[in-house]
Amino acid sequence: MDVTCSLCEDYQETLLHALWLCDQAKSVWKSDSRFSGLYRKAHRSFVDLLDFVFEQGSVFFVALFSTIAWCLWQHRNKLRERQPMWPIQEIYQRAKELVVEFFEVHHSELAGIGVVVRDSSGNVMGALSQKIPRPQSVEHAEALAACRAVILKELLLFQACFEGDCQRVIQAINACGPSRTLFGHIIEEIHYFSSSLASCSFVHVCREGNKLAHALARRAVLSADTDVWVEELPNDLDDIFRFDLVQ
Incomplete structure (x- = not known):
């Protein structure tokens, strides 16, 4: 019986290998810095590694670890059987999408909002990810x-351009007179907080140009009630940030 690793074809195959x-x-694991750090410790077996993950990680971290491991095992089996499979370089992202979808479905009473503050060159000055009751x-x-x-305006100077991809909300903010929408009280708050800025505008952008804010909103459902970053972003959103810059 062939016990050589199906992936590298160099070493004897054990579960840990x-x-x-x-x-x-x-x-695959080193696509995420949180998993890269686990290589600093030597593990005697895969069960030993799994115990360490359970002790150190959040519920989402453990779920992501388990899903990636399952995807790698499926990849190994399909490789041996010469069946169609995901390319190895896609496993991390596909596993993460599965976990995020699962948590979104099972946290149906919660939602998230995301905010990104940039300077005129597109550099991130601040970001917010907040969990809220489902609106x-x-x-x-x-x-x-x-x-x-608008409340995060202390990260700005005295001029600001606020972008959003919901045209109805942007129209309500820019309309003269009181808003008669169901979210009119929020529009009043926006007008109040923005009045202290020397100059500000509210502009509608397409959803493709607002991916980073949506990624922060999805992240909120899976993390703390509120996360705020100043002049940085969480590492797992770097790729989306770079994509936004070129749009």
Whole structure:
């Protein structure tokens, strides 16, 4: 019976090697700095590694670790059977999408909002990710996000351009007179907090140009009630930030 690793074809296959020590597996784990750090400790077996993850990680971290390991094992099995499979370089992102989808479905009473503050060159000055009770509508959530953005104005100077991808909310903010929408009270707060700025505008952008804020909103459902970053972003959003810059 062939006991050579199906991924690298160089070493004897053990569970620890196939799912953790193999260079092919490492390329998947090292897509996330949180998993890269686990290589600083030597593990006697995969069960030893799993125990360490359970002790150190959050519920989301453990779920992501388990899903990646399952995907790697499925990849190994399909490789042996010569069946269609995900490319090794796609496993991390696909596993993460599965976990995020699971948590979103099972946290249906919660939602998240995300805010990004940039300077005129596109550099991040600050960001916010906040968990909120599920709002009445998408417009309600977008209005809340706009309000949080205005409240974060202390990260700005005296001029600001606020962008959002919900046209109805942007129109309500820019309209003259009181808002008669169901989220009108939030529009009033936006007007109040923005009045202290020397100059500000509210502009509608397409959803493709607002991916970073949406990623922060999804992140909120899976993390603390409120996270704020100043002049930085969490590492797992670097790719989305770079994508936004070129749009």
